[in-house]
Each structure stands twice: as C-alpha cells, then as structure tokens.
Amino acid sequence: QVQLQESGPGLVKPSETLSLTCTVSGSSISSGHYWAWVRQPPGKGLEWIGSIYHTGRTYYNPSLKSRVTMSVDTSKNQFSLKLGSVTAADTAFYYCARGFYWGQGTLVTVSA
Amino acid sequence: EIVLTQSPGTLSLSPGERATLSCRASQSISSSYLAWYQQKPGQAPRLLIYATSNRATGIPDRFSGGGSGTDFTLTISRLEPEDFAVYYCQHYGTSPGYTFGQGTKLEIK
Numbered sequence: 654q655v656q657l658q659e660s661g662p663g664l665v666k667p668s669e670t671l672s673l674t675c676t677v678s679g680s681s682i683s684s685g686h687y688w689a690w691v692r693q694p695p696g697k698g699l700e701w702i703g704s705i706y707h708t709g710r711t712y713y714n715p716s717l718k719s720r721v722t723m724s725v726d727t728s729k730n731q732f733s734l735k736l737g738s739v740t741a742a743d744t745a746f747y748y749c750a751r752g753f754y755w756g757q758g759t760l761v762t763v764s765a
Numbered sequence: 766e767i768v769l770t771q772s773p774g775t776l777s778l779s780p781g782e783r784a785t786l787s788c789r790a791s792q793s794i795s796s797s798y799l800a801w802y803q804q805k806p807g808q809a810p811r812l813l814i815y816a817t818s819n820r821a822t823g824i825p826d827r828f829s830g831g832g833s834g835t836d837f838t839l840t841i842s843r844l845e846p847e848d849f850a851v852y853y854c855q856h857y858g859t860s861p862g863y864t865f866g867q868g869t870k871l872e873i874k
Contacts, residue, residue: 687861689861689863691863698853698865698867698868699810699853699855699865700865701862701863701864701865704861704862704863706861712861712862714862746809748809748810750863752798752800752815752857753800753812753815753821753855753857755809755810755812756809757809758809
C-alpha cells in the first residue's frame with residue numbers, strides 16, 4: 654500500500670517561501686510514476702500545483718509556474734515543494750499525491 | 766487541457782434515497798484514470814472510487830461508479846446520514862497533470 658506523508662512549517666510569513674516535503678513509503682519514488690502536489694484553500698476546491706518524475710523532470714500548473722519549484726530525493730524516497738513570494742491567498746491544505754494515493758494533508762497558513 | 770464539470774452543484778435528498786452525481790469531461794478520457802472522492806468538513810478527501818468503477822478499500826457497496834468517454838457517474842444506492850458531504854471527481858491520467866471537478870454538495874433535504 655502506497656503511503657504519503659507531508660511535513661513542513663504550518664506558518665509562513667507573507668513574501669517568504671513555503672517549503673514542504675513528502676515522504677513516500679510502500680513504493681519507490683523511482684518506480685516510474687509522477688509525484689504531485691495538490692492544494693485546497695479552506696472552503697474551496699482542489700488545485701493541482703505540479704508534478705515531478707523520478708528523473709527530476711517537472712510539470713507545473715501555469716497559474717503558479719513562476720513561483721513553484723519541485724525536487725526529488727530518491728535516496729530518501731522523498732519529494733519536495735517550494736512556493737515563493739507567498740501571500741494570504743496561498744493559505745491552504747497542501748497534499749502530496751500519486752494518482753489516487755494521497756497524504757493526509759497539512760495546513761499552511763500565510764500570516765505575519 | 767481537460768476540464769471536468771460536475772453536476773448538479775448541490776443535490777438535496779433524504780436518507781434512503783438514491784443519489785446520482787455526474788462528472789463530464791471536455792474530451793474523452795481513459796476510464797482507467799477517473800476517481801471519486803468524498804470530503805467532509807475539516808477532513809481530507811477520502812478516496813471512494815478509482816479507475817471509474819473500482820471501490821477503494823473499506824468503501825461500502827452502496828457506492829458505485831460507472832461511465833466512459835466523457836460521461837462518468839457516482840451512484841449512492843441508498844443514502845445514509847454519513848453520506849452527506851462534498852464529492853469531487855479527478856482525472857489523473859498518464860500525463861503529469863491532475864484535473865478536478867468543482868464538486869457536488871450532497872445535502873440533507
């Protein structure tokens with residue numbers, strides 16, 4: 654069974670960079686799948702942020718592309734998200750996923 | 766870019782009734798890559814159905830999924846009180862991007 658777990662700060666200041674890591678178990682990051690980040694502002698719908706392949710090739714949502722960086726660490730079976738220049742609009746639950754396998758999510762609040 | 770449109774936006778039904786939720790894709794998609802989720806307030810989305818018609822582990826058999834091409838449905842045969850929630854469809858594809866419907870809120874009538 655594939656399991657994913659998000660980790661990272663729950664509070665980020667405006668204009669700073671949000672950083673999250675997803676630790677994968679039950680599957681190798683190098684197994685040939687795309688690994689993704691999804692977010693959901695409180696009370697709103699789901700938004701795909703981007704995906705990364707184990708080779709490091711990335712695919713980003715065009716609406717966030719200028720601020721997003723994803724990376725993968727195959728030695729730790731982890732992948733990561735960085736979102737720069739955050740504002741209150743980036744306050745959301747952030748989920749890491751592989752297809753229909755999702756982590757439990759982590760709330761990141763952007764506030765001074 | 767594939768767009769998923771869910772209907773209705775809100776569905777008002779009573780416990781014991783049958784619910785049919787629709788998810789329409791802007792172009793034909795593989796039935797292998799269509800999933801349904803249930804979300805209750807304060808909780809993460811819960812996987813119900815994957816690959817159009819396969820129930821996830823622990824999902825009651827009153828939940829069923831079907832469809833092909835551009836039209837997909839989630840059916841709840843007899844609504845239980847705990848089924849009232851928001852439901853999302855997702856296309857996860859062989860391409861790297863994900864697409865989500867805007868959600869259907871299933872509320873008690």
